[in-house]
Amino acid sequence: xxxxxxxxxxxxxxxxxxxxxxxxxxxxxxxxxxxxxxxxxxxxxxxxxxxxxxxxxxxxxxxxxxxxxxxxxxxxxxxxxxxxxxxxxxxxxxxxxxxxxxxxxxxxxxxxxxxxxxxxxxxxxxxxxxxxxxxxxxxxxxxxxxxxxxxxxxxxxxxxxxxxxxxxxxxxxxxxxxxxxxxxxxxxxxxxxxxxxxxxxxxxxxxxxxxxxxxxxxxxxxxxxxxxxxxxxxxxxxxxxxxxxxxxxxxxxxxxxxxxxxxxxxxxxxxxxxxxxxxxxxxxxxxxxxxxxxxxxxxxxxxxxxxxxxxxxxxxxxxxxxxxxxxxxxxxxxxxxxxxxxxxxxxxxxxxxxxxxxxxxxxxxxxxxxxxxxxxxxxxxxxxxxxxxxxxxxxxxxxxxxxxxxxxxxxxxxxxxxxxxxxxxxxxxxxxxxxxxxxxxxxxxxxxxxxxxxxxxxxxxxxxxxxxxxxxxxxxxxxxxxxxxxxxxxxxxxxxxxxxxxxxxxxxxxxxxxxxxxxxxxxxxxxxxxxxxxxxxxxxxxxxxxxxxxxxxxxxxxxxxxxxxxxxxxxxxxxxxxxxxxxxxxxxxxxxxxxxxxxxxxxxxxxxxxxxxxxxxxxxxxxxxxxxxxxxxxxxxxxxxxxxxxxxxxxxxxxxxxxxxxxxxxxxxxxxxxxxxxxxxxxxxxxxxx
Numbered sequence: 001x002x003x004x005x006x007x008x009x010x011x012x013x014x015x016x017x018x019x020x021x022x023x024x025x026x027x028x029x030x031x032x033x034x035x036x037x038x039x040x041x042x043x044x045x046x047x048x049x050x051x052x053x054x055x056x057x058x059x060x061x062x063x064x065x066x067x068x069x070x071x072x073x074x075x076x077x078x079x080x081x082x083x084x085x086x087x088x089x090x091x092x093x094x095x096x097x098x099x100x101x102x103x104x105x106x107x108x109x110x111x112x113x114x115x116x117x118x119x120x121x122x123x124x125x126x127x128x129x130x131x132x133x134x135x136x137x138x139x140x141x142x143x144x145x146x147x148x149x150x151x152x153x154x155x156x157x158x159x160x161x162x163x164x165x166x167x168x169x170x171x172x173x174x175x176x177x178x179x180x181x182x183x184x185x186x187x188x189x190x191x192x193x194x195x196x197x198x199x200x201x202x203x204x205x206x207x208x209x210x211x212x213x214x215x216x217x218x219x220x221x222x223x224x225x226x227x228x229x230x231x232x233x234x235x236x237x238x239x240x241x242x243x244x245x246x247x248x249x250x251x252x253x254x255x256x257x258x259x260x261x262x263x264x265x266x267x268x269x270x271x272x273x274x275x276x277x278x279x280x281x282x283x284x285x286x287x288x289x290x291x292x293x294x295x296x297x298x299x300x301x302x303x304x305x306x307x308x309x310x311x312x313x314x315x316x317x318x319x320x321x322x323x324x325x326x327x328x329x330x331x332x333x334x335x336x337x338x339x340x341x342x343x344x345x346x347x348x349x350x351x352x353x354x355x356x357x358x359x360x361x362x363x364x365x366x367x368x369x370x371x372x373x374x375x376x377x378x379x380x381x382x383x384x385x386x387x388x389x390x391x392x393x394x395x396x397x398x399x400x401x402x403x404x405x406x407x408x409x410x411x412x413x414x415x416x417x418x419x420x421x422x423x424x425x426x427x428x429x430x431x432x433x434x435x436x437x438x439x440x441x442x443x444x445x446x447x448x449x450x451x452x453x454x455x456x457x458x459x460x461x462x463x464x465x466x467x468x469x470x471x472x473x474x475x476x477x478x479x480x481x482x483x484x485x486x487x488x489x490x491x492x493x494x495x496x497x498x499x500x501x502x503x504x505x506x507x508x509x510x511x512x513x514x515x516x517x518x519x520x521x522x523x524x525x526x527x528x529x530x531x532x533x534x535x536x537x538x539x540x541x542x543x544x545x546x547x548x549x550x551x552x553x554x555x556x557x558x559x560x561x562x563x564x565x566x567x568x569x570x571x572x573x574x575x576x577x578x579x580x581x582x583x584x585x586x587x588x589x590x591x592x593x594x595x596x597x598x599x600x601x602x603x604x605x606x607x608x609x610x611x612x613x614x615x616x617x618x619x620x621x622x623x624x625x626x627x628x629x630x631x632x633x634x635x636x637x638x639x640x641x642x643x644x645x646x647x648x649x650x651x652x653x654x655x656x657x658x659x660x661x662x663x664x665x666x667x668x669x670x671x672x673x674x675x676x677x678x679x680x681x682x683x684x685x686x687x688x689x690x
Contacts, residue, residue, distance in 0.1 A: 007033045008124050011048050013071060014060040015040050023058065023087065023110055030117030032124075041065040042074065049078050053297070055124055057084045059104070072103025077431065079399025081130060083123045087116075134403045138292035145288055153269075157252035160242050164189050164206045168242055176252060178225050190250065195222040195230045205237075215239065215248055223252070272346040274324050275331035283345035283353055284405065290355050291405050294398035301398040302364035304354040305412035306334075306371060309390045309424035311350040322382040329380045330389065337374045353412075361397045368395045368427045376425060390425035392416050397430070446498040449483065454507055458484050461515055462681035466533070466652060466672040469665065474529035476672060479516055480681050481508070481535075505537035506546070514553060516564065521557045523685075530685070533565045533595060533616075538572045541579045547586040554590065565593030565616060570605060573612055584612050595652070600636065606643050616671075617644060618652040624675075628660035634668070641669040 010027070014020040017038070024036045037052075039045040045066055048054065057075065059068045066074075068086055075082050086099040087110040099107050108119035151158055157173035159166055166185050177193060179185050194202050198221035209215050215237035223233040233252050240249040270282040278286070290301050308314075308330065315323055327350065334352055338344045343355040354371070356364050372393050380387040394415025396408050415428040422428075453459050459481055466476040482489035499505050516532045523530045540546055554561055566587060573580040573596060584594040595616035599605050600623065609617075619640060623633040637653070644651045653665050656675035665673055 007035050008120065009035045009053060009055045010037070010120075011045065011054050011057045012036060012038045012060070013040070013045065013057065013064060013066060014038055015062060015064045019060065019062075023116070026110070026113050026116055027120055029113065030121070032117065032120060039066070042070055045071060045074055049074060049080070049082075054080070054082050055127055056120065057082055058108075058120075059084060059086050061086070061088050061110075067102075068099060068104060069102040076103070079397055079401050081127065081401050083127055085119055085123060131400075134295040134400070137403060138295045141288060142292055145285060149285070159190070159250045160240060160247045161190050161206075161250055162242075162245055162247040163210060164191065166190065167245075167247060173252065177223075178227065193223055193225075195224045198222055209237075209248055275328050275346045277331050277335070277352070278343060278345035280345065280347050283343060283347060283355070286343045286355055287353075287408065288405050290357070290398055291402065291408060295400060295403050297400065299399065300358050300360055302356045302359070302361065302368075303396045303398065303408050303412045304356055304364070304368045304371065305347075305394040305396070305409075305416045306352045306354070306375075306391045307393075307416050307420065308350040308375075309392055309420065314387060314389070318382045318385060318387065322385075325382050326380055326387060326389075329378075329382075330375065333374055333378050334371060337371055364397065365395055365427065365429050368393050368429075372425065372427055392419035392424045393427045394419060395427060395429040443498050443501070446495045447502055447504075449485075450495060450499055450502075450504055450508070453483055454504070454511060459508070459511060459515075460484050460489055460683065461512065461519070462489070462683060463685045464674060464681040465679055465685075466674045467678055468672055469662075470669075470671050472671065474531060475685070476531045476533070477685060478533040478674060478681075479512060479535070481512055500537065500539065503539060505539040506543050509535075509537055509540040510546075510549065513550065513564075517553050517557045517559055520563050521559050524559070524563070531563050531565060531593075533567055535597075536566045536568050536583075538568070538576050541568070541576055541583045547583065547590070550587075550592075551590055561587075561591035562593070565595050567595035567597050567616070567618065569598040570596050570600075570608065570620075571598065574608065577611060581612050584614065588613055597654075600640055605640075606647070609647060609649065614649065616650050616652055618654055619670075621655040624653065624655045624657060624661065626657075628658060628664060634664055637665065637670070638668045645669060 008027075010024070012020045012023060014023070020036070020038050024034055027034050037048055039048055042065060057071060059071055068084070071084060075084060083105040084103055086102075086104040086107045088095055088099070088107055089109070089111060091107060091109055096107055106119050106123055108116045110116055151168075151170045154170055155172055157176045158170045159173045160168040166188055169179075169182055169185055174180070174182065174185065177185070190206070191199055191203060202219065202221060205216065205219060217236065217238075219235040219237065221233060221235065222230045224230045236251040238249045238251075240247055270278055272279040287303065290298075290303075294301060314326070318326060327346070331344075331346060331352070334344055334354075338354060338356075339358075341357045343357075345353050347353040356367055359367055372391055375389055375391045378389070380389060394412045394417070396402070396412035396415065398408065402408050402411075411430040415430045419426045419428045449458070460483075462480040462482055463477040464480060466478060468476065481492050483492075483495055484490075496505075499508055512534060516534055520530055520532060554564075566583075568580065587594050593615045594613065595618055596605075596608070596612070596614045597618045598620045599617040600620045605617075617640070619637060623636055625633075627633050627637070641651050650671040651669070652672040652674065653661075653670045654674045656662060656665065656673045657677050659677075662673060
């Protein structure tokens with residue numbers, strides 16, 4: 001790393017000049033070279049982002065005109081990879097989680113010099129590592145592109161052969177044998193292209209190569225086309241690799257064609273024949289270069305993705321014969337609007353793309369709108385018809401963080417779709433923060449639904465039977481929660497994360513428990529002996545009022561606690577061991593059961609049973625997949641069952657997939673089985689397995 005690269009360019013969001021100087025002094029005292037700047041408002045921060053490169057942003061704990069979330073949004077919009085560190089006076093879990101949610105990459109205690117210096121050093125090192133990785137990825141892609149370009153443009157027929165089979169052939173190779181596309185030759189043996197008189201000797205050469213021997217430099221023989229036409233050939237063989245696999249490169253040395261003809265052929269390779277613009281393949285190569293330049297810091301580029309509106313309807317009007325005329329005229333119009341530095345291409349049927357260069361990001365948006373206006377104001381003459389067209393345009397700015405061509409294309413196409421869905425004839429610039437905003441809106445929507453469900457009984461319970469393999473009395477069900485909606489019941493995977501984030505899980509858990517107690521009471525009055533397994537969230541076990549509340553609910557319903565078993569994943573219990581142990585002991589006093597889900601996923605799961613009195617253990621689902629074919633999984637389940645029996649614990653197998661697994665589980669000594677193979681969860685409890 002050079003001397004200039006060791007300088008950390010820091011932007012400090014701090015109201016006080018004295019505080020800012022103190023922070024910078026502390027960093028420098030750690031032997032770090034700092035080039036600081038300060039901002040006290042969103043305008044200052046934006047100006048700093050625009051005017052010079054930055055390596056790190058430090059945000060004060062004291063409020064200014066721009067807070068941590070505001071700084072994060074500015075950085076996200078810029079498309080730059082700049083780590084943000086929240087400075088704090090004290091550090092605890094709540095402060096850390098809130099800062100990370102708002103976009104901080106790390107936190108530093110500004111009053112502790114070692115901590116502040118280490119955080120700054122680590123974030124700067126990580127940033128340089130990410131930058132280096134992007135440069136290497138761009139360099140690798142460029143090298144691969146050049147290699148493929150050289151092979152494809154070579155006038156010498158070249159093929160790669162692995163174990164005698166073709167795995168690559170360039171255009172010249174295909175042409176010499178009369179193939180139109182590589183798919184026609186892919187997977188075929190090279191021997192099929194060697195005349196019968198030389199096939200035997202060349203087969204021996206291939207056999208030696210397969211044994212690891214170095215191939216001969218040259219082989220002279222007669223080659224033949226699929227039609228049987230033979231010609232003299234000199235093959236140059238060399239060791240090579242493709243996609244990491246060892247192979248042999250075969251070169252047919254041929255007489256070169258006239259240079260002018262070769263240039264014309266090269267132009268045709270890059271050109272779309274209908275419009276005269278660059279074709280898709282050539283544009284992708286140029287876009288690859290542009291993305292690579294953006295990774296190294298070039299910021300004056302954008303991909304413009306233009307789709308003609310209502311093209312299918314227009315096609316019905318002008319007919320297929322007029323389509324080429326229309327597209328050629330649109331291409332001519334667009335060509336008159338772009339600059340010499342821009343790359344304009346026909347990307348697909350009625351989609352045009354432009355790699356806009358040497359324009360600021362604001363200018364790129366204005367340029368895209370000029371293209372939109374240029375299409376809109378033009379009248380296109382097709383036969384005896386006058387056609388007016390509009391276009392939906394998406395713009396993706398090429399930034400340091402956009403290091404993959406596919407990502408750039410997807411963002412631009414997504415923005416164009418957004419323009420089309422809003423009525424067309426407009427420009428949408430991809431906003432890196434748009435997804436976060438959309439996610440926030442979705443979270444707010446789910447939050448509203450969850451709150452309504454809690455107040456208006458908008459949840460519903462589903463019941464999945466747990467079938468006893470050892471003749472246990474009564475019926476056993478796992479209780480599964482669903483959210484009611486006009487389109488049907490929604491599984492918890494869609495809303496649990498939002499509920500956890502907004503601390504609604506204790507309320508939801510209590511709703512489930514209350515409803516389960518109510519249903520159990522009704523079943524017992526009908527003379528049905530039932531046990532329900534109810535999931536508990538980590539947030540609930542932190543609630544000290546849960547046990548007293550549960551005792552009161554059981555008492556009011558006159559329900560014996562033995563009909564309820566509460567379950568939690570092993571991993572969650574490990575990270576909440578003290579409250580989980582307290583809860584399990586309290587449930588035992590109420591005569592309720594406790595179960596550990598996903599059991600067997602830890603390094604020593606049975607050690608946990610010494611701390612948490614769980615009566616049931618539910619085997620981790622990973623052991624159930626293809627169990628009847630996986631001897632290792634079968635052995636693990638047997639070991640779990642053996643240890644469980646020694647500790648007087650009952651074992652439950654979830655996610656049972658087939659009858660063969662049922663037989664194995666029975667022989668292992670599993671107490672209960674459960675899964676969609678046996679019965680899917682239903683609103684109504686009814687099953688009979690004899």
